[in-house]
Amino acid sequence: MGSDGPLNPWLNMMFAVAPAARPDQALSREAVLRAYTAGSAYAEFHEHDKGKIASGYLADIAVLSQDVLDGTLPLGALPATTSVMTLINGEIAWQDPTF
Structure with missing residues (x-):
């Protein structure tokens, strides 16, 4: 996952979970979230200190307005996700x- 697409990561998640042109390349919501977190940390050679919630890792965390990993959340609702x-x-x- 990268910054070449829309700036809304949740819109990108929607596209990656249900790609219109290549449904055979669909990712799970968890895989998309890992790409944005652990994958990005790996890409910048910081996989040993950020990219996941673990003891000794940097505590940079966004609390979201909805559970993007909840499979009952409709895909169309993902782009409305915000950080609270x-x-x-x-x-x-x-x-x-308001939080």
Whole structure:
């Protein structure tokens, strides 16, 4: 997963889970999330300190408005996903005032 497509990662997830042109190349929601997290950390040679939630790893986390891994969430609802809180190094960097 990269930045060459739409800037909305959840729209990209929707496209990757149900690719119109190549359905045989569909990814699971979990595979897309891993590509964005662990895959990106690997691409920048930081797979040993970020890209997953684990002891000793950087605590950069986005709390989402909906569970993107929930298979009952319709694919069309994925692009509406937003971050309601962002933590950087374990500290709240941003929080939606309504959260």
